[in-house]
Amino acid sequence: SKDCDTFISSMGYIMESSTQEEQDFPIAFGILVYKDVDQVERLLRAIYRPHNVYCIHIDAKSFPKFYNELKSIVSCLPNVWIASRRIAVEWGQFTVLEPEIVCQRELYMHKTKWRYYINLTGQEFPLKTNYELVQILKSYQGANDIYGSVSLMNTHEYRINSELPPPYGISVCKGSVHMTASRSFVRYVLLNQVAREFLQWCKTMEFPDESYFTSLNNNPHLKAPGSYTDVDRIGFNRYKIWTDSKRQCGSRKFVRDICILGMADLPMLTKAPQLFANKFHYEFEPLAYDCLE
Numbered sequence: 554s555k556d557c558d559t560f561i562s563s564m565g566y567i568m569e570s571s572t573q574e575e576q577d578f579p580i581a582f583g584i585l586v587y588k589d590v591d592q593v594e595r596l597l598r599a600i601y602r603p604h605n606v607y608c609i610h611i612d613a614k615s616f617p618k619f620y621n622e623l624k625s626i627v628s629c630l631p632n633v634w635i636a637s638r639r640i641a642v643e644w645g646q647f648t649v650l651e652p653e654i655v656c657q658r659e660l661y662m663h664k665t666k667w668r669y670y671i672n673l674t675g676q677e678f679p680l681k682t683n684y685e686l687v688q689i690l691k692s693y694q695g696a697n698d699i700y701g702s703v704s705l706m707n708t709h710e711y712r713i714n715s716e717l718p719p720p721y722g723i724s725v726c727k728g729s730v731h732m733t734a735s736r737s738f739v740r741y742v743l744l745n746q747v748a749r750e751f752l753q754w755c756k757t758m759e760f761p762d763e764s765y766f767t768s769l770n771n772n773p774h775l776k777a778p779g780s781y782t783d784v785d786r787i788g789f790n791r792y793k794i795w796t797d798s799k800r801q802c803g804s805r806k807f808v809r810d811i812c813i814l815g816m817a818d819l820p821m822l823t824k825a826p827q828l829f830a831n832k833f834h835y836e837f838e839p840l841a842y843d844c845l846e
Contacts, residue, residue: 557629564594566601566630571683576604578687581667581736583656586675587612587642590622592835593675595846597626597633600673602683606665607633608656613641632665649730650755650762657739669693670734671790676832678845680792680825689789689828695735697779700788701728701767720750722774727760728767731790733828737778742766747775792827794818806837816841 561568582600586593586609597607609627611620620635627633636659640651653672660670669690681689703724719725734742742748748769755761770780794800794812803817814822814830815838822830822845833842 560626560629564598566598568603571602571604575602575683575687578691579665579667580605580683580686580690581660581663581665581670581739582607582673583653583660583670584609584673584675585612585642585652585656586610586623587615588619589675589835590619590626592833592842593623594626595842596673596675596678597630599679599846600683601630601633603632604665605632605683606660606663606667608636608659609633610636610652610656611639613639634659645760647756647758647761649760650765653762653766654742654752658743661736661739661743666736668736670732670736670739671828672730672732673829674832676834677791677829678833678842679829680822681828686828690733693733693735693779695737695779697735697738697770697781698733698788698790699728699767699770699781700731700790701726701764701771703771717754719754719768721747723751723768723772725764726768726771727763728771729788729790730762731788731793731829731831732766733790734766734770735779738770738780741777742769745777748777789827790829792822792825792830793832804838804841808834813837814841816844819844 582605584607609623611623624635627635636652636655638655640648642648642652657670703726751769752765755765758764769775769777773780773782794802796807796810802812804813804815806813806815811832813832813834819841
């Protein structure tokens, strides 16, 4: 990608054809990656629009070759950058949550006044076009989509190691790591004293990424912007199948209790209302990824 014009045109990046409505509603993406540069590039190309902004966090443990190749790609796209701080991510630890905050901070400081923030990993793929995303996010009217509940947390009491109760009377929730959040909510996360103290408390937890954002969003007394005011909400962030899910895993391949999507899952993916699908392994039934693309 030394010749950026050739790279952009040959790979088919959308550089101009966005509607005015899309340009007036920029979206911020925080993308956490660690391997498979080809897969990451294809995800980026699918969601890329010149008026959006993209922060990519590369795991500090990733191979230098992966980092250098992705850096070369990103250098051709002025509204995409690699996060300035690189965290060595360990599954289930605070280091999984930390890169989210790093990218949120850098995105918030960017000159683009984006309207919503969406977090992704390198093993996901969109089920909606950017135009469709804008229509859906506009219908949210400032509300967040960050699913979670206290009842889910109560089945995982081992996750909390702190001897101190959570600050500000927060009922700790468990939920999805996937989020679609308003700009105002991200500002609250970064600048509000309650959010910052709760973040420090979450350092004592296992899997804090499954509790931090969803707890802020599901405690009405905190009055976080765009937060839930009722108990039951359906999340539309991800099409994702767990081992205990009512949905059928077409591929029948599970890793860490999550279905690795394949060819047999495509009929359901084409009809799914969710925004993105999780997850794909690049070496497993790659034709499924090709078809979805």
